[in-house]
Every structure is written in structure tokens, then in C-alpha cells.
Amino acid sequence: MTFVVHPIGRVESPLTELADAPRQGDEGAPDAWLVFDPAYRDGLKDIGPGDELLLLTWFDRAARDALVVHPRGDVTRPPTGVFSTRSPARPNPLGLHRVTVLAVDDLRVHVSGLEALDGTPLIDVKPVLGAIDER
Amino acid sequence: MTFVVHPIGRVESPLTELADAPRQGDEGAPDAWLVFDPAYRDGLKDIGPGDELLLLTWFDRAARDALVVHPRGDVTRPPTGVFSTRSPARPNPLGLHRVTVLAVDDLRVHVSGLEALDGTPLIDVKPVLGAIDER
Numbered sequence: 001m002t003f004v005v006h007p008i009g010r011v012e013s014p015l016t017e018l019a020d021a022p023r024q025g026d027e028g029a030p031d032a033w034l035v036f037d038p039a040y041r042d043g044l045k046d047i048g049p050g051d052e053l054l055l056l057t058w059f060d061r062a063a064r065d066a067l068v069v070h071p072r073g074d075v076t077r078p079p080t081g082v083f084s085t086r087s088p089a090r091p092n093p094l095g096l097h098r099v100t101v102l103a104v105d106d107l108r109v110h111v112s113g114l115e116a117l118d119g120t121p122l123i124d125v126k127p128v129l130g131a132i133d134e135r
Numbered sequence: 136m137t138f139v140v141h142p143i144g145r146v147e148s149p150l151t152e153l154a155d156a157p158r159q160g161d162e163g164a165p166d167a168w169l170v171f172d173p174a175y176r177d178g179l180k181d182i183g184p185g186d187e188l189l190l191l192t193w194f195d196r197a198a199r200d201a202l203v204v205h206p207r208g209d210v211t212r213p214p215t216g217v218f219s220t221r222s223p224a225r226p227n228p229l230g231l232h233r234v235t236v237l238a239v240d241d242l243r244v245h246v247s248g249l250e251a252l253d254g255t256p257l258i259d260v261k262p263v264l265g266a267i268d269e270r
Binding site: 001002003004005006007008040041042043044045046047051053054056058060067068080081082083084085086090091092094096121123124125126127129 | 136137138139140141142143175176177178179180181182186188189191193195202203215216217218219220221225226227229231256258259260261262264
């Protein structure tokens, strides 16, 4: 049994090289634009500046066959089960990112500190629910 | 461009009816078991009791064509763009759940308060990163 994911848009970012990408969004990641496919226009009508969002992306340049990885790519650290890490290399290479909306321009949403490469497919956007995500 | 998701396991839960499912994990959701496919055994070797995890599931019984929904299914509330809600009905019906590990028994992981129906496919497991997810 498998399922098919349809990207809803993509990331537009000054980050173009894996080597330049920070490990997490609060480690100096640049602001970026989310560029939505016009088919999903109605879904983003209530997103506005100041919103705290969780993004799901697809790490389309990551390996999918790694079950054990070195945390943060540091080979001096012991190999760790991939489900105990945030490695982009994982069976289903979905990235999870927390961002703040800076501005909205029609199908383009400007967000703070996103550690995803230019062109990364955007899969889903969810609001942060304080009681759930911050407890 | 599309991507294919391969479930890594499934949820085993006393929740079998949509009508019984709480809207969020902290609204009385029952404890549940995650049952991993043996192919992913190595990936969960470092998961243990007390771990705080984020689960991605696939809401396999949700519609995918809804771009505007009534929050919490309440038709008295105004229709809202789906990316500003946690509705299971969304273009890529991925669920995000925060749980605590209660016990691990080989390929079975017991977790607290999970608002997912019995049989729901499990797509990914990530550790909670305090600095990112709780800031």
C-alpha cells in the first residue's frame, strides 16, 4: 500500500547548496518565499502576517534508504536510528519546519528562517496549535 | 510532479469510528500502539520510554479535495482556508501528532494520547526538538 503526494507549491530561497543549509531553522536560516500552485489559492485565504505555521516539505534530494544516520551528519557521533533524528535522509523524506509569516502577496507567502533549499516541494501547511505543539 | 509515500507501520487503537475520534491528542484521545513494519526495525532502535515524538500519519479516510472547511467540523463557524486549520480533509492528508513513548516491545511502541483511528498508516516519526518546536 502506498500513497501519492501532490506538492501544493515550492520554496523560493537564497539557499541553493546543501553544504550551505543550516541544520535547523533557528540556526541562521534565511527568510524564504512559499510559492503556491494556483489550484490551492482558496486554501491559503486566511493566512496572514504574524501567523505561526508548520510546513511539511519533501526533501527531494535526500536518500530514502538510510535507517541509521550520524546525528547532524557528524561522523564522530554514534550511528542513531533515523526516527530519533531529524535527518532529511529517511524512508519518507518529509521535513517539518516552524516559521512565522512576514507577508502575503497573492500566491506568495514570505516566511522567516526556513532551512530548505530553493525549489524544495511544499507538501502541507498547518497552523501551530499552542496547546498541542508547545505544551 | 508527485512523490510516493510508503507507510512505515500503522496505528493500533481502540478508536475505530470517526465519530468517536477527538479533535486533538489532548482532548481525551486514548493511548495507542505504533506497529512498525519489520523493514524499518533499525530506524527505531534508539526510541525508548519517555521520548517525546512527533508522528506523521496518513488520514486514509479523509477527502482530499477540500480547500475550505468549517473549523472543527462546526458548521456554525465560518468556512476557513484549509491551511489555517488542522482538518484531516486536506490536499495531502498528513496528520501531525505529538506523543510520549510509554513502552517499547520490539516492533511495537506504546504511546500516550493519539487521536488517530485504528489502522491509520504511520508515515514518519521524528524527535521533538525543544528549541524548535516549543519556542
